[in-house]
Amino acid sequence: MELSALLLQVLNGLDKGSAYALIALGLTLIFGTLGVVNFAHGALFMIGAFCAVTLQKILTTSFITLDETKTDFLGKPLKIKTPYVEEWFGQTAGQAIIDWAVPLAILFAIPVMLLIGFIMERGLIKHFYKRPHADQILVTFGLAIVLQEIIKAYFGANQIPVPAPEAFIGSLDFGSLVGFDPGVVIYPYWRVVYFVFAMIIIAAVFAFLQFTTFGMVVRAGMADRETVGLLGINIDKRFTIMFGIAAAVAGLAGVMYTPINPPNYHMGMDFLVISFVVVVVGGMGSLGGAVLAGFILGILESFASMREVIEFIPGINQVVIYLAAIVILLARPRGLLGRKGVMES
């Protein structure tokens, strides 16, 4: 096996690992602050993806003009669709806006996801702090079904392709940058973007918690909620904001993932199960563990998909994440970086 093939698998694992890490990060944030197991987190990821779809739909909303000089195959005047943005901003600028729908959707998704997060926390999750974890799992699971079905009712059950901006279509010849033969290790540009984006978000969340006063209070609240409350700090309000941030992180992960995998209504559930495995492998309540486990499992999954490995152990690509989870949980009961006494009853 060549070194370049290994490098390629590491790169391939990074984008999926980034998605796992981002979702798991949000899950851990919610668990660490509010102590709630949120099964609707996958649905938030999915809603983020559909923010991109919605924005694309809004941007391509068109009016129809008749071109009398040309005719269609029935001999009637040709109908030409012109998106409103092209009308308003001129053709070049308009097309550029439509082309960049996915990055623009980030700006669109942040307020939407924050709002959804606040509503969810204040309207539902708030009442479940004192209830058993099983109840939390069940009610959020029900919520996830409801959210999925609403999306399905509006957007249908099929995958909706949302292309990346034209500038990012194509692949980076990563191998030639680090000294391999050209054309051996190639990596799509958008996946590079996704990885960098995920790293920025993760860094931002950690910096926010580490270097701001707000983050300091939140960390104190995670360690001992009661004492922080006794100091006269409204910790509930801050935790609500953290829930909104966690929702926004999941949403952004979804927005940027749309060009990699066209979204459909159950994509959230597909990611949720694995993300839970990621959180538990990383250690419940450990933010660093969630990110680490996300990338490790993502890369492991892509290694297991190599042809040589599958020939050696058939079917390993399907089960490697779960297998790794079982081994890690049995060897390290609290996950990779888990703390003592979290979620043990």
Place this chain on the structure above:
Amino acid sequence: MLGLSRNDFLLLLFVLLLVAAAPMFLNPFPEGSEFAQFNAGYPDLMQRFVIFGIFAIGFNILFGLTGYLSFGHAAFLGAGSYAGVWMLKLLTINVIPAIVVSTLVAGVFSLIIGYISLRRSGIYFSILTLAFAQMSFALAASVLTPITGGETGLQTALHDPRILDGAGSVGGNIPAPSLFGLEMRHSWQVNVGDWLWTFNVGYYLSAFVLMIAFYIAIRIFRSPFGMMLKAVKSNNQRLSYTGISPRPYTLAAFVISGMYAGLAGGLMVAMDPLAGAERMQWTASGEVVLMTILGGVGTLIGPVLGAGLIKYFENIFSKINDNLLHQWFAFMPDGLEDFMVTIIHPFVGKGWHLTLGLMFMLVVIFLPGGLIGGLTGLYNRVFRRRSKAR
């Protein structure tokens, strides 16, 4: 009687009556009437009520008594199904070996998974069982195709060896699963007035098995062993301090509930000799959790009730379409009629999952003890208030 207290015996009798008379009272609307689609008394649906009832009773022995929330019970159902179909293919078309072997295979399977998973508790246990189940699902759908039939599923075929009775069925048709020659799909239909009652062999076999399963569950709930399991749930640590290791008890509960799942899987293939990998997927595991919670965790009858309700809604709600809605609201003025149809439309037909999700949230939010918990609370409030005030 039968080693049960008076109340438990009455409960058993009640369930017996319920199951035996189900073909009649599940068809409350006359055939051909407007509401006939709400009738649930057809064999396929009734079989599912009973089989999922068994599955949920078994799940409740683990979750309700010990508090260990398994998210991988569908794997045992699937393993049982595969074992059952193989028995039908290799041994005989008689369903008895299929049902027995599927229970045993699921028992062995759950012993292995339980032995490993029960080393952890809480959410770690849930994730371990989930991981095992997802692994089984992925393997069954891909690599194990020679054994499981992959994504198309495993079913009986014309040229199966069937070493016990294969010689007799060389004819043109694939034989249907039967009990000593009595085919599972055979039904007697009785017309009483406008009502049509269907008495199906498969249903009554499943119902018979359900009664046995229910009886065993009652005995387990009331036994010293059951008390031990409840002790695990209420305070695992204190139990350890008294010098008793909870592990053998929880493992036994896990294996018993796995065998119940396998039994349900065996019955499923006895009714319809087809097993697919999707039976093992985590959504199927989630479903049985929902059934148990909806009915009432830790209660005897709750899981059966929950299973029945979810299966009923799944069938009936998904059948309602716009035409039907228009019929119902035809008595209203046109504008109002369309308005009502538009409002109800997203909740029925293909959107019945939305109703399920909402119903589920409402139950968890307002009735933490499930339907049985809610009913008990209501009963206490109505009949016991006076005595409490005194």
